Amino acid sequence: MSNAPHILVIDDELQIQRAIRTILTEKGFNVSVASRGEEGLTLAATNEPDIVILDLGLPDMDGVEVCTRLREWTQCPIIILSVRDSERDKVEALDKGADDYLTKPFGIEELLARVRVALRHSANRQGTQSKIVKAGDITIDLAWHSVKRGEEDIKLTATEYKLLAYLAANHGRVLTHQSILTNVWDPADADHTEYLRVYMRQLRKKLELDPESPQVIITEPGIGYRFIADD
Amino acid sequence: MVTAILFPMREYMETALVALLYLIPLGLITAYFGLGPGITSALATFLTFNYFFIQPYYRLAVHRPADVVILVIFLVVAIVISQLVGRMQAGLAAATAREREATRLYELSTALAGLHDRHTIADILAKQVLEVSHAEAVEIHITGADSFVHRLPPDLKTVRPPEWILPIQVAQGVLGEIQLWRAEPVLTSGEKRLLQTFASQGALALERARLAKAESRARVLEESDRLKSAILSSVSHELRTPLSTIKAAASSLRSNQVSWESAARPELIAAIDDEADHLNMLVGNLLDMSRIESGVLKPKREWNILPEIVGSVLGRMRRMAGERRIEVDVPEGLPLVPVDYVQMEQVFTNLLSNSIKYAPEKSVIRVRAFLEDELVHVIVQNQGPHIPQEHLERIFDKFFRLTDSDRVTGTGLGLSICKGIIEAHGGKLWAENVTDGLAFNFTFPRAWEGMPPPQMPMDTENE
Numbered sequence: 001m002s003n004a005p006h007i008l009v010i011d012d013e014l015q016i017q018r019a020i021r022t023i024l025t026e027k028g029f030n031v032s033v034a035s036r037g038e039e040g041l042t043l044a045a046t047n048e049p050d051i052v053i054l055d056l057g058l059p060d061m062d063g064v065e066v067c068t069r070l071r072e073w074t075q076c077p078i079i080i081l082s083v084r085d086s087e088r089d090k091v092e093a094l095d096k097g098a099d100d101y102l103t104k105p106f107g108i109e110e111l112l113a114r115v116r117v118a119l120r121h122s123a124n125r126q127g128t129q130s131k132i133v134k135a136g137d138i139t140i141d142l143a144w145h146s147v148k149r150g151e152e153d154i155k156l157t158a159t160e161y162k163l164l165a166y167l168a169a170n171h172g173r174v175l176t177h178q179s180i181l182t183n184v185w186d187p188a189d190a191d192h193t194e195y196l197r198v199y200m201r202q203l204r205k206k207l208e209l210d211p212e213s214p215q216v217i218i219t220e221p222g223i224g225y226r227f228i229a230d231d
Numbered sequence: 232m233v234t235a236i237l238f239p240m241r242e243y244m245e246t247a248l249v250a251l252l253y254l255i256p257l258g259l260i261t262a263y264f265g266l267g268p269g270i271t272s273a274l275a276t277f278l279t280f281n282y283f284f285i286q287p288y289y290r291l292a293v294h295r296p297a298d299v300v301i302l303v304i305f306l307v308v309a310i311v312i313s314q315l316v317g318r319m320q321a322g323l324a325a326a327t328a329r330e331r332e333a334t335r336l337y338e339l340s341t342a343l344a345g346l347h348d349r350h351t352i353a354d355i356l357a358k359q360v361l362e363v364s365h366a367e368a369v370e371i372h373i374t375g376a377d378s379f380v381h382r383l384p385p386d387l388k389t390v391r392p393p394e395w396i397l398p399i400q401v402a403q404g405v406l407g408e409i410q411l412w413r414a415e416p417v418l419t420s421g422e423k424r425l426l427q428t429f430a431s432q433g434a435l436a437l438e439r440a441r442l443a444k445a446e447s448r449a450r451v452l453e454e455s456d457r458l459k460s461a462i463l464s465s466v467s468h469e470l471r472t473p474l475s476t477i478k479a480a481a482s483s484l485r486s487n488q489v490s491w492e493s494a495a496r497p498e499l500i501a502a503i504d505d506e507a508d509h510l511n512m513l514v515g516n517l518l519d520m521s522r523i524e525s526g527v528l529k530p531k532r533e534w535n536i537l538p539e540i541v542g543s544v545l546g547r548m549r550r551m552a553g554e555r556r557i558e559v560d561v562p563e564g565l566p567l568v569p570v571d572y573v574q575m576e577q578v579f580t581n582l583l584s585n586s587i588k589y590a591p592e593k594s595v596i597r598v599r600a601f602l603e604d605e606l607v608h609v610i611v612q613n614q615g616p617h618i619p620q621e622h623l624e625r626i627f628d629k630f631f632r633l634t635d636s637d638r639v640t641g642t643g644l645g646l647s648i649c650k651g652i653i654e655a656h657g658g659k660l661w662a663e664n665v666t667d668g669l670a671f672n673f674t675f676p677r678a679w680e681g682m683p684p685p686q687m688p689m690d691t692e693n694e
Contacts, residue, residue: 087573197533201539213545221543
C-alpha cells in the first residue's frame with residue numbers, strides 16, 4: 001500500500017471524515033485526517049500528500065488561509081469542500097491556488113471523479129505536460145495552435161483560440177472568471193465577464209455538438225468554467 | 232426745562248402752582264425710566280424748586296413757613312407718585328414677559344406635538360432655545376442607544392466650553408442635555424425658568440417618541456413571530472416527508488429484512504439518494520427565502536447572454552420534462568442583460584419545473600423572450616390547468632399550494648423565490664390564465680444605473 005496515493009483530508013465534521021476515510025481507503029488510497037487548519041498544515045508538511053481535500057469552514061482558521069499557506073511550498077492538488085451559498089469563498093480559494101471544489105452535500109462518485117482528475121493533474125505537473133489535448137472528437141495541439149474536429153480544422157479567431165488554449169492547458173481544473181479574464185485578456189479586464197460570456201458562446205458554437213448542453217467546456221455557475229478532456 | 236419755562240414767570244405765580252407743574256414731568260420720567268430715576272429726579276426737582284422758586288432765590292434756604300409746608304408736601308407727593316408709577320410699570324413689564332414666555336411655550340409644545348422622530352424634535356428644540364436665549368450656539372446632545380448631537384447654527388465652531396448646560400430628563404433618567412454658548416454669561420431667572428421648561432418639554436417629546444417606537448417595534452415583532460411559527464410548522468412538515476422516506480429505506484436495508492438479491496434493494500437505495508437530494512434542495516430554498524426576506528439577496532449583476540442562461544437550464548431539465556416538448560424562442564440577437572447569472576438560472580429552473588409538474592404529458596411548454604421598450608419581457612407558458620382568478624397572486628406566497636400537498640412534490644417555495652429574485656432585479660413577476668394554459672410573465676430593466684454598457688475588445692483571425 002505504500003505506493004498508493006496519499007490523500008490528506010482536513011475537515012472538522014466527524015461524520016464527513018468517517019465517510020470520506022472509509023470510501024477512499026476502500027478504493028485503495030492512504031488517508032490521513034486532520035480536524036483543524038494548523039494540524040492539517042503540519043500533517044501536510046510531514047506526510048507530503050498527493051492530494052489535499054480541504055473544508056473551507058474550519059474552526060481555527062479560514063480555509064482560504066490554509067490554501068494560501070499550502071501554496072507557499074507545495075503544488076499538490078487541493079480540492080476544497082464547502083457548503084452552498086459561499087460562492088465568494090470558493091472563488092477566493094480557487095484564485096488562491098485551489099484546483100477544484102465540491103459543494104456539500106456531494107455524492108461519492110463526484111468526489112472520486114475529482115480525485116482522479118487531481119491525480120492526473122499532479123502527474124502532469126511532475127512530468128512533461130502533453131501538448132495535445134483531446135476531448136471527444138476535438139483535438140487541440142497547443143504547440144501548433146491547431147484545433148481539429150476529426151481531421152477537419154476548426155477556424156477560430158485569435159481571442160477564441162487564446163481562450164480555448166488556456167482552458168485546455170488547465171483541463172480538469174476549475175478556472176474562475178477572473179483568472180480567465182486576467183490570462184486571456186488583461187488583468188485590467190478582470191471585471192469584464194461580458195467578454196468571457198460572448199467569446200465563450202462563440203467558441204462553444206464552433207466546438208460543441210450541442211452548444212446548449214456543452215460537453216467540452218462546462219459552466220460552473222457563479223464561479224467559472226472547466227475543460228473536460230478525455231482520460 | 233420746566234425750570235427754564237417757569238423761571239421768567241416766577242414773580243407772578245403762586246409757589247404751590249409751580250410745585251404742581253413740577254409734578255407733571257416727574258410722573259412722565261418715572262413712567263418712562265422706572266422707579267430709581269423717578270425718585271432721583273423727585274429729589275433733584277425738590278432741590279431745583281427750592282433753589283429757583285422759593286425765596287430767597289438761589290439759595291437752599293426757606294424764609295416763609297408756608298413755603299416749608301409746600302416744599303415738604305411736594306417732596307412726599309413726588310416720591311409717592313414716582314413709586315406708584317414705577318411699580319405699575321414693573322408689573323406691566325413682568326406681565327408682558329410672562330405672556331411672551333407662555334406664547335413661546337405654547338409654540339414649542341404645538342411644534343413638538345405628534346412628532347416621533349428624535350432628530351426633528353432636537354431640531355425644533357434647538358431653534359426655540361436659540362431664539363429665546365439669544366445664544367451664539369446651541370447644541371442638543373441626545374444620549375442613549377443611537378446618540379447624536381444636533382447643533383445650531385450648524386457651521387459655527389465654538390472652541391470654549393458651553394456657558395450653560397441643562398439636562399433633558401424624565402423620571403426614568405437623563406435623555407440628553409442642552410448646551411448653550413452666549414456672550415452674556417448670566418441668565419435672568421425668567422430665562423432660566425423658560426429654558427428649564429423647554430428642556431422638560433423636549434424630554435417629554437423624546438420620551439413619547441421612544442414609547443411610540445417601542446410600541447411599533449413590538450407590533451412588528453409580534454407579526455413576524457406569528458409568521459415564523461406558521462412557516463416553522465410548514466417547514467417541519469416539508470422536511471419530515473423526505474426524512475421519513477430516508478429513515479424507512481435505510482433502516483429496512485440495515486435490518487436485513489430486505490435480502491441482498493431482492494429487487495427492492497436498488498429501489499430503496501435510489502429512494503435514499505433522491506430524497507437526500509430533495510432535502511438538500513429544500514434546505515437550499517429555505518436559505519434563499521430567508522436571504523430574500525432579510526433583504527441580503529443582492530444580485531451580482533453582470534452582462535449576460537439570456538439565450539445562454541435559458542439554454543443551460545434547458546440542458547439540465549430535458550430529462551425531467553419527459554414527454555413534454557419545450558419550445559424556445561429566445562432570439563440570439565437580444566442584447567446582453569444586466570442580471571445575476573446564478574439567480575436568473577434559478578428563476579428559469581423554478582418556473583420550468585413548476586410548469587413541468589402541473590402540465591400534462593405530451594403538452595408543449597413555451598419559453599419566449601423579447602424587448603419591450605426599456606424592459607426585457609420573458610414568458611414561460613404551459614398547457615396546464617387554469618388557476619382561479621383569486622389565487623393568481625397567492626401562488627407566489629410561501630408554501631401556498633392549490634392542490635393537496637402530497638400529490639405534487641416540491642418545496643412550496645420555488646415561485647416565491649422567483650418573485651424575490653425578479654424583484655431584487657428591479658422587475659415584476661406575475662401569472663395569467665391564457666387560452667390553453669397558464670403563463671408566467673416577468674420583466675426586468677435592460678439597463679442598470681451604474682453599469683456601463685457592455686463593450687467588446689478587438690479580435691482578429693487566428694494565424
